[in-house]
Amino acid sequence: xxxxxxxxxxxxxxxxxxxxxxxxxxxxxxxxxxxxxxxxxxxxxxxxxxxxxxxxxxxxxxxxxxxxxxxxxxxxxxxxxxxxxxxxxxxxxxxxxxxxxxxxxxxxxxxxxxxxxxxxxxxxxxxxxxxxxxxxxxxxxxxxxxxxxxxxxxxxxxxxxxxxxxxxxxxxxxxxxxxxxxxxxxxxxxxxxxxxxxxxxxxxxxxxxxxxxxxxxxxxxxxxxxxxxxxxxxxxxxxxxxxxxxxxxxxxxxxxxxxxxxxxxxxxxxxxxxxxxxxxxxxxxxxxxxxxxxxxxxxxxxxxxxxxxxxxxx
Amino acid sequence: xxxxxxxxxxxxxxxxxxxxxxxxxxxxxxxxxxxxxxxxxxxxxxxxxxxxxxxxxxxxxxxxxxxxxxxxxxxxxxxxxxxxxxxxxxxxxxxxxxxxxxxxxxxxxxxxxxxxxxxxxxxxxxxxxxxxxxxxxxxxxxxxxxxxxxxxxxxxxxxxxxxxxxxxxxxxxxxxxxxxxxxxxxxxxxxxxxxxxxxxxxxxxxxxxxxxxxxxxxxxxxxxxxxxxxxxxxxxxxxxxxxxxxxxxxxxxxxxxxxxxxxxxxxxxxxxxxxxxxxxxxxxxxxxxxxxxxxxxxxxxxxxxxxxxxxxxxxxxxxxxxxxxxxxxxxxxxxxxxxxxxxxxxxxxxxxxxxxxxxxxxxxxxxxxxxxxxxxxxxxxxxxxxx
Ligand SMILES: Cc1cc2nc3c(=O)[nH]c(=O)nc-3n(C[C@H](O)[C@H](O)[C@H](O)COP(=O)(O)OP(=O)(O)OC[C@H]3O[C@@H](n4cnc5c(N)ncnc54)[C@H](O)[C@@H]3O)c2cc1C
Numbered sequence: 001x002x003x004x005x006x007x008x009x010x011x012x013x014x015x016x017x018x019x020x021x022x023x024x025x026x027x028x029x030x031x032x033x034x035x036x037x038x039x040x041x042x043x044x045x046x047x048x049x050x051x052x053x054x055x056x057x058x059x060x061x062x063x064x065x066x067x068x069x070x071x072x073x074x075x076x077x078x079x080x081x082x083x084x085x086x087x088x089x090x091x092x093x094x095x096x097x098x099x100x101x102x103x104x105x106x107x108x109x110x111x112x113x114x115x116x117x118x119x120x121x122x123x124x125x126x127x128x129x130x131x132x133x134x135x136x137x138x139x140x141x142x143x144x145x146x147x148x149x150x151x152x153x154x155x156x157x158x159x160x161x162x163x164x165x166x167x168x169x170x171x172x173x174x175x176x177x178x179x180x181x182x183x184x185x186x187x188x189x190x191x192x193x194x195x196x197x198x199x200x201x202x203x204x205x206x207x208x209x210x211x212x213x214x215x216x217x218x219x220x221x222x223x224x225x226x227x228x229x230x231x232x233x234x235x236x237x238x239x240x241x242x243x244x245x246x247x248x249x250x251x252x253x254x255x256x257x258x259x260x261x262x263x264x265x266x267x268x269x270x271x272x273x274x275x276x277x278x279x280x281x282x283x284x285x286x287x288x289x290x291x292x293x294x295x296x297x298x299x300x301x302x303x304x305x306x307x308x309x310x311x312x313x314x
Numbered sequence: 315x316x317x318x319x320x321x322x323x324x325x326x327x328x329x330x331x332x333x334x335x336x337x338x339x340x341x342x343x344x345x346x347x348x349x350x351x352x353x354x355x356x357x358x359x360x361x362x363x364x365x366x367x368x369x370x371x372x373x374x375x376x377x378x379x380x381x382x383x384x385x386x387x388x389x390x391x392x393x394x395x396x397x398x399x400x401x402x403x404x405x406x407x408x409x410x411x412x413x414x415x416x417x418x419x420x421x422x423x424x425x426x427x428x429x430x431x432x433x434x435x436x437x438x439x440x441x442x443x444x445x446x447x448x449x450x451x452x453x454x455x456x457x458x459x460x461x462x463x464x465x466x467x468x469x470x471x472x473x474x475x476x477x478x479x480x481x482x483x484x485x486x487x488x489x490x491x492x493x494x495x496x497x498x499x500x501x502x503x504x505x506x507x508x509x510x511x512x513x514x515x516x517x518x519x520x521x522x523x524x525x526x527x528x529x530x531x532x533x534x535x536x537x538x539x540x541x542x543x544x545x546x547x548x549x550x551x552x553x554x555x556x557x558x559x560x561x562x563x564x565x566x567x568x569x570x571x572x573x574x575x576x577x578x579x580x581x582x583x584x585x586x587x588x589x590x591x592x593x594x595x596x597x598x599x600x601x602x603x604x605x606x607x608x609x610x611x612x613x614x615x616x617x618x619x620x621x622x623x624x625x626x627x628x629x630x631x632x633x634x635x636x637x638x639x640x641x642x643x644x645x646x647x648x649x650x651x652x653x654x655x656x657x658x659x660x661x662x663x664x665x666x667x668x669x670x671x672x673x674x675x676x677x678x679x680x681x682x683x684x685x686x687x688x689x690x691x692x693x694x695x696x697x698x699x700x701x
Contacts, residue, residue, distance in 0.1 A: 001316065001317065001318065001319050001320070001323060001384050001609070002315065002316045002613050003315060003317065003606060003609040003610045003612075003613050004315060004610060004613040004614060004617070005315060006315075009315075068315055180693075184693045184694070184695065187695060188694070188695060188696065195696070196695075196696050198689075198695040198696055199695065199696040199697070201682075201685075201686070201689075203695075204685060204686060204689035204690075204693075204695055205682065205685040205686075205689070207688075207689055207693055207695070208630075208684075208685035208686075208688035208689045208692075208693070209630075209685070211627060211688050211692060211693065212627050212630050212631055212688070215607070215624070215627045215631075216600065216603040216604065216607055216627075216631055217603070218607075219603050219606035219607040219609075219610055220599070220602070220603045220606065222315070222606070222610070223317075223602075223606050226315050226317050227317075241599050241602070241603075244599065245599060245603060293592060293595060296595050296598070296599065297591065297595050300576060300594075300595055300598045301576060301579060301580065301591070301594065301595065303580075307569075307572070307573050307576060307598060308395060308569055308570060308573040309390070309391040309392070309394045309395045309565070309566035309567075309569040309570050309573075309605075310327070310331075310391050310392060310395045311569075312387075312391060312565070312569070312602070312605045312606070312609070313317050313319075
């Protein structure tokens, strides 16, 4: 029993974090917002880092890593508010295709020449799916999301839902941490009444409450990643658990962050809005709160999951 | 990440389970907060010690089993699975014990730890004073050096179990000219020393769970001072870290409450308020998240890490979870919630638990103070009043 990441996993996450911090700052989000929101150079950078190959088995030219690594990196994608469809292609579609034995396109995905968007009946849209599923384009509140209306042929596979929900939860954790950081930094430099507004307890305590919410969403996320990676029988409950806690932490942090920013937070001029809107979008993606709560409810109140102190890792 | 228990860990769990099933009292004990219940709980401490379960993580030389934190978590899970009583000696084993382990001399360790682990000496924490609650640096009680003794004069209050306990540990001002955090000393004293008067204080539920202590020239040998004169604040901060950190409230306690809450909900599903259903699911989610977090922290500590200001995140989380779970139970119980005993004679433990849960956000450093700590030390926001 060792509920920790390996040094390799932590190093990998840190490398991706540093890379995105260096190449994908808020100025990039602003540029994408004004100039058409995908950029082949950004995608190529991710491919060059090996991220599209992360979950592709070695025999198909990939790195053969697992969902725990992918969840760590998806958290970093959330933190950077990455718009490119890396998570959907490489961390949702790839493991789903691998599990179904559909290996034909894995090489191309690993090489970065093929992006895959998968429709699921719980999503009324497909993100970055317009090439594959031509149809009515939908506009998201998130200016960096490209949505097309859900096509008639969508999967209802619960495993696909689990993958999408897990990776959404991971991004939501990263988004929450980023928003908490932005709000905290703003509170240190904005002065009113002759002091930084961050010295006022009214703000301090709200930010501290966000820190608590984020801190305890993380172990739920890691538990879910570990469970889905080894396809444990209760993995779906853990994924739903992670999605609900990550969603709640992100929404709470978004609302707090805008409050801390005052009127600046209500403008398009402060970058916070990119993160906030992504959080709103992912909160409903791959099963909304109600859908995931229901799955937990059925397990916990319905009695299909053993509960109690001796079942910590059930 | 390796989420399987080893065969040794599984065997250990089976051992704890068998012992607990054989020994945990079948009927819940009377509340720890009154004389009768206190005596029952001390008796239980001694039963635990007879099985060598007093404090499993301590070295064998001090009455422990030398086990690691994962084994401790397994022990706690089985303890609460079996419905083990509250620990009468929690302020000894969870707070003072680790403090002595870190700051005590070899003599002090040998003298104080084994009887603590055996449940022979029950300890009370005596820090707060009427004018020094959250602001502990406002402590005024004095300890004046007189040869090889300190002479203590002053008043402590809200000291849990001090109405009945054997020994106390407190912080006293040894330097009369000192201010705030300086000049304080951590001293252990026999609660039966001449000059100590105990005034039991009735708590919210009506029982005398804590007490006021009056010190009138109480003589305490200098060898009862921990870590040297003037070091009191640093030692106390370490103790407070243990209190908020891993030990005081292990996850098993909240997982057990969450499970009982689920069972309560199932029994009252038809008449429960609609919002209670989600609150019950949340209780399970949060108790589990707390457990996983504790496993993660334990693994980090075992690999040489430390727990610092993050302990404040823990303290807020468990205390607010506990209150929310009991509040939900009160809502589910509806008109039965106010009854101290139900019609069938059974004690309403949800009511007792709800009342106690209201103190969680106050003791061990109020949650407002914890939020200050998180904001200032983890997030780096300016200190209160900073310009
Ligand atoms: C059940 C129980 C058991 C206890 N057991 C013990 C024990 O065994 N030994 C012992 O020494 N003490 C014990 N205490 C006392 C406990 O440590 C204090 O109650 C606690 O430190 C708070 O102090 P106070 O009660 O004086 O509240 P105050 O400090 O008077 O606080 C009143 C309110 O003001 C808020 N407040 C205070 N300072 C700040 C600040 N800087 N920023 C924002 N808000 C602030 C508090 O959060 C609280 O809401 C116990 C208390 C309880 C309830």
